Ligand code: GDP
């Protein structure tokens with residue numbers, strides 16, 4: 191066998207020394223074509239395999255900053271060496287692995303030479319080559335170039351790599367929310383038009399555009415000016431956004447995350463000694479507390495609890511204002527609109543329906559503000575870092591943690607980007623298990639449902655209940671993942687590295703922008719999609735209306751009551767109590783009339799399409815404590831979870847005798863005989879677990895490549911939700927909770 195081997199590495203890592211040790215006298219020196227960079231070539235043999243060895247210029251990076259970097263990169267692309275040996279200085283691993291990570295991102299077949307282990311040892315640094323090799327997925331051979339130690343093992347590893355002859359999958363590092371989304375989107379366009387993909391991996395090209403790599407930009411502009419300029423437009427947008435929110439540039443963020451990746455890699459057992467040479471990690475001192483084995487998880491739980499406390503406490507007043515505003519709007523509409531369908535649509539469908547969802551905007555905003563602090567400061571990455579130990583137990587991957595958090599792990603995310611975030615998982619099995627369970631997290635659409643029920647039934651312990659809801663969601667998701675991983679998606683676990691980018695102090699402006707972006711998404715969705723669905727559901731709850739004969743029957747009852755009126759008033763003859771007596775009788779009459787109105791409204795709602803469906807389902811859902819109105823709301827929730835709130839709002843508004851007297855939905859529920867704290871718990875449980883919303887299901891189908899997994903998640907999740915909700919309700923009832 192013959193093969194070309196390129197030697198690469200940082201300056202002073204021992205490249206030339208190793209080159210000499212390998213090739214001995216068989217070498218000659220020339221120049222790379224067109225530049226004055228020295229090119230050394232030589233040859234050696236190993237077990238009868240002939241190896242042509244090229245000493246690449248020493249570089250720290252593979253971005254086209256210097257002529258050496260361009261030369262090294264171009265050699266890899268044009269000559270396609272069968273294997274690259276990256277010589278890393280083991281006494282300065284963190285810095286040296288920066289280049290190795292870039293080779294891996296480029297998808298280059300790599301062997302690591304852990305050189306200068308003698309120097310490392312002198313400094314008391316013990317490198318675990320096996321662990322490093324496991325985590326990076328490439329061979330890592332300890333060497334001492336000066337004495338030639340490890341030379342043969344290194345050659346053996348290189349020959350083996352050549353014989354494997356497989357182009358490795360490029361390493362995918364997460365660069366944080368903002369960049370990951372842009373990268374995924376750019377990557378899609380790059381792939382679709384095969385833009386430079388004959389030379390480089392698609393994601394790598396996108397990354398180079400973000401880094402503003404002059405050479406790639408130039409190549410790209412020549413090849414496909416249109417696509418290149420549209421990619422550059424995306425880059426400009428991201429760059430602006432980063433400047434505004436994080437006060438940084440894509441390049442800096444990318445390098446932070448690469449170092450974060452390496453830092454975490456070394457922390458995961460590669461280096462025993464706690465070392466602190468790198469100033470980048472003043473963060474280390476902070477991490478000694480925040481990611482401490484015992485202290486870390488406790489602090490994490492306190493932080494989450496604190497976030498909820500903050501959110502519920504400070505949003506209480508603004509939520510009341512917004513509720514008051516919609517109440518006022520309702521009064522206005524009730525007073526000025528003529529009786530009829532239009533009034534019912536505006537009052538019950540829109541104001542009491544969508545208004546209920548909008549009412550929680552301040553709460554959502556406070557929650558997002560808190561989460562932005564956790565995210566922008568870098569704490570969220572620590573949460574992920576701490577949780578990945580737990581995740582392994584349940585057959586998930588470290589990258590699954592981020593997918594969970596994006597889906598609403600703390601609260602208020604969205605499963606759609608969460609499911610997409612699973613792309614960073616390389617094992618298809620782990621990826622599937624993650625994307626099927628991520629929708630159990632508490633996305634922003636479920637929040638108003640919880641907020642409503644908490645306000646109605648658990649107002650004295652809001653943060654505590656929200657905390658419990660979070661724990662239940664995580665426990666359920668992890669157990670479901672374990673179940674899936676030991677049945678339908680069995681398979682081995684893959685090694686991984688969790689990133690630890692340095693801490694930053696968030697800027698107030700950045701926090702405000704992030705908070706507003708998310709809040710605006712919520713408002714926009716409520717004002718468009720949710721409004722549309724609320725109108726459809728209002729119609730389904732209104733038509734068909736009661737037949738004339740039944741309406742006439744209610745009218746007859748009212749006339750009969752009214753006919754008793756004079757007798758009722760004369761029953762109490764003049765006395766000292768005349769006034770109150772009179773009004774008491776009138777009050778009684780009034781109540782009886784209202785009871786008839788109420789019965790008519792309820793009969794009307796039951797008679798409607800939605801009412802009939804809800805009633806038909808009652809025989810099943812009664813086990814979980816859901817009445818027919820709740821059933822309608824839950825059916826609406828298949829479209830989007832906020833609809834549960836808007837539909838309950840409409841249903842209780844339509845059943846209301848006197849819509850003029852507007853009270854918030856939470857009070858209506860609290861006063862309603864069908865509801866109790868136990869029913870609320872059952873509904874909370876059901877809402878956490880039942881079928882993902884329509885858009886998420888579509889996303890699951892797309893990402894898993896099969897409609898079967900979409901169908902699976904709808905049925906599996908709903909079944910789990912029903913069993914759990916019914917269990918809670920039945921046990922609760924048995925214990926006398928209702
Ligand atoms: P290059 O810049 O990567 O080509 O590095 P060189 O091959 O010129 O080596 C830089 C210095 O490190 C030289 O003084 C070498 O003798 C020394 N060196 C190289 N490898 C080792 C090693 O494994 N152990 C020790 N102690 N020194 C080494």
Ligand code: MG
Nearest residue numbers: 205206207248
């Ligand atoms: Mg040299």
